[in-house]
Amino acid sequence: MVKIKSFEFSLRELAGSMGDFGTLFPLAVGYIAVCGLDPCGLLVMMGIANIVTGIVYRLPMPIEPMKVLAVVAIAAHWTPSMVYASGFAMGVVWLLFGLTNVIGFIAKNTPLSVVRGIQIALGVLLAVPAVTMIQGSWALGIISILLIILFRDSRWAPAAVVLMLMGLVIMYFRGDLAGLGGLGLTLPMPMLFSAKDIFTTFVDGGLAQIPLTATNAVIATAALISQYFPDKPVTERKLAINMGVMNLAFPFFGGMPLCHGCGGLAGQYYFGARTGGANIIEGVIEICLGLLRPPGSYSSFRASPRRSSAPCCFWWAWSS
Amino acid sequence: MLFLVGLELVKFVRDIKWSLDIIPLSVTVISAVFTNMAVGFAAGIIADRLVAFYSRGRQRA
Numbered sequence: 001m002v003k004i005k006s007f008e009f010s011l012r013e014l015a016g017s018m019g020d021f022g023t024l025f026p027l028a029v030g031y032i033a034v035c036g037l038d039p040c041g042l043l044v045m046m047g048i049a050n051i052v053t054g055i056v057y058r059l060p061m062p063i064e065p066m067k068v069l070a071v072v073a074i075a076a077h078w079t080p081s082m083v084y085a086s087g088f089a090m091g092v093v094w095l096l097f098g099l100t101n102v103i104g105f106i107a108k109n110t111p112l113s114v115v116r117g118i119q120i121a122l123g124v125l126l127a128v129p130a131v132t133m134i135q136g137s138w139a140l141g142i143i144s145i146l147l148i149i150l151f152r153d154s155r156w157a158p159a160a161v162v163l164m165l166m167g168l169v170i171m172y173f174r175g176d177l178a179g180l181g182g183l184g185l186t187l188p189m190p191m192l193f194s195a196k197d198i199f200t201t202f203v204d205g206g207l208a209q210i211p212l213t214a215t216n217a218v219i220a221t222a223a224l225i226s227q228y229f230p231d232k233p234v235t236e237r238k239l240a241i242n243m244g245v246m247n248l249a250f251p252f253f254g255g256m257p258l259c260h261g262c263g264g265l266a267g268q269y270y271f272g273a274r275t276g277g278a279n280i281i282e283g284v285i286e287i288c289l290g291l292l293r294p295p296g297s298y299s300s301f302r303a304s305p306r307r308s309s310a311p312c313c314f315w316w317a318w319s320s
Numbered sequence: 321m322l323f324l325v326g327l328e329l330v331k332f333v334r335d336i337k338w339s340l341d342i343i344p345l346s347v348t349v350i351s352a353v354f355t356n357m358a359v360g361f362a363a364g365i366i367a368d369r370l371v372a373f374y375s376r377g378r379q380r381a
Contacts, residue, residue, distance in 0.1 A: 120330050
């Protein structure tokens with residue numbers, strides 16, 4: 001374990017950093033496979049967001065795709081420029097909400113019972129599809145749950161790391177790792193989008209995203225931080241401004257629309273994240289995956305459904 | 321992992337004052353699960369205001 005000031009870099013922080021992969025992988029793969037987003041830009045921007053957020057907050061702070069926008073974009077086969085434009089539009093909205101403290105007003109006038117209701121609803125929405133997804137492979141599902149319970153507090157073999165390794169072993173034996181080849185260096189490319197794209201995507205998906213982000217990514221996340229880390233409270237305003245700045249900058253280099261998330265924070269904390277070190281570890285992993293990806297590894301998602309089973313295997317491990 | 325994280329979030333129900341808060345909490349959960357978070361949020365706020373209005377009326381009476 002390495003400790004630098006309040007940052008801890010250990011196996012437990014690594015496991016915690018994997019706690020929100022379940023919200024990342026399926027939507028990121030959908031963006032790449034269906035919308036044609038550049039994987040390098042997507043992963044590198046996500047990594048930078050994680051590192052900066054970890055340093056700024058000094059706490060585990062999940063960075064996730066905006067879910068309504070992702071679902072609309074994938075369902076409607078948005079072009080990459082439309083996805084980037086939607087992220088920029090969200091950046092403008094959240095920066096305005098943060099600077100004018102509109103979000104603070106909403107949070108202040110939201111009763112505790114409603115905040116808890118949102119958290120519980122998120123818990124139900126996470127748990128129910130997990131049960132659905134392990135149907136048909138109950139044995140593996142039960143083994144995964146037992147592994148999590150056994151290794152959750154382990155310093156040497158934390159549960160999320162064990163599960164991810166298990167996912168990799170399963171992928172290896174299914175042949176999903178074959179043919180990936182050597183590593184190749186790629187860099188994020190500058191991206192542009194039109195004012196028309198910003199307006200269209202804001203109307204089609206952005207408007208519906210705002211209340212979800214306000215409740216899940218801002219109000220419920222701030223409430224959960226005050227429960228997990230009572231001595232390090234984070235205001236709703238700060239979360240909103242952070243999301244605004246991220247989404248104003250990252251789309252120009254291939255970043256998808258990003259937000260925080262109560263479910264992701266619960267996942268990170270549950271699996272051992274206690275410091276900003278978890279975010280920094282996750283960010284470094286994502287930047288390495290983005291810059292040093294094996295040639296053709298992501299384009300194969302589009303060509304071969306069998307290749308798509310690789311991230312799904314990770315997703316399966318996470319979902320159980 | 322998703323399943324156990326879901327359970328982790330549900331445990332925050334402990335903070336609730338059951339007599340007064342159960343109605344807006346239930347309305348929020350049910351609306352959010354069966355429609356979406358935005359509807360759940362709005363329905364929960366409305367339920368909370370209605371409960372507050374009703375309890376004020378009872379106190380006056």
